Amino acid sequence: MRRAALCLIAVIAAVFALVAVPGSGVGEQLVSWISHQPPQDAARGSSTAARPDGGPLAPAGAPLRVAIGAMITPERTVHWYEGLFDYVARAEGRPLRIVQRRTYEEVNGLLLRGEVDLAWICTGAAWQIADRLAPFVAVVPRVRGETVYYSYLVVHAGSDIRDLDDLAGRTVALVDSLSLTGRRVAWDLLERAGRDPDRFLGRWYYTHGHDYSIRAVARGLADAAFVDSLVYEDLLVRDADEVRGLEVAARYGPFPIPPIVLAPSVDRETREHLVRVLTGLHEDPAAEKLLHELGVERFERADPRQYRQ
The missing domain is CATH 3.40.190.10 (Periplasmic binding protein-like II)
Known part of the structure; x- marks a missing residue:
């Protein structure tokens, strides 16, 4: 039983390592699997x-x-x-x-x-x-x-992450390469501070959905996520369970x-x-x-x- 448990832990750790590879398709697949919604064109x-x-x-x-x-x-x-x-x-x-x-x-x-x-x-x-x-x-x-919105840095309630400086070596969920609030804000701020995001962050991956990114933090697949304030606030009203146990550590903006x-x-x-x-x-x-x-x-x-x- 002990050996089986250790094997399971090893498998989970290996999968998580794959998930967090920058730009990893495995990360997208796993976040989608956890949400019970397979990636698809609809x-x-x-x-x-x-x-x-x-x-x-x-x-x-x-x-x-x-x-x-x-x-x-x-x-x-x-x-x-x-x-x-x-x-x-x-x-x-x-x-x-x-x-x-x-x-x-x-x-x-x-x-x-x-x-x-x-x-x-x-x-x-x-x-x-x-x-x-x-x-x-x-x-x-x-x-x-x-007619503006913001980028929210979302973390677990009680996390020691309060701002960009605290993301050194952490795993971060991003939305899309073109997402303003779900990626670009973070990248621009880090680069202006003279930091290479790929080196500064521990690992990152795309989820292709702000709610997927929020869910990634909630389920321990990421330490933090940058998300659309409108989506986060809508979930507070429509589906509060999705954001239970999470908090907004920082807000950036406003943006059109x-x-x-x-x-x-x-x-x-x-x-x-x-x-x-x-x-x-x-x-x-x-x-x-x-x-x-x-x-x-x-x-x-x-x-x-x-x-x-």
């Missing part, structure tokens, strides 16, 4: 649900193709956002198709190639492609009176909030109609309820200058 077909206000289904047309960056797990993405975009699609008289990809780079590619009509993407991802989107048309959510970007391939009339629909949702009682469930007060037209580096 696409949702036309919605058949009734309208939020109980009205008749809109006539079918070409699907409104909506991509949502992998800021949270695929299942949680659909659960949180499908109702909102279904409402927008019906206002267009079209069925809804939600398209998901594992990385921010892949979602950016969908926008650039015109394979989706709009995409809700991370600010870091928007900064990467804004100059290649002509015109750059986007709307942004107003949340708790602001993640935008919903319209693809340049969409014709001008449709693009402007989509902007009007999104920015007018708060005036419709049924749609306002959907916004409230997301913690969004309203959508506003974005200032393109905020999303160009």
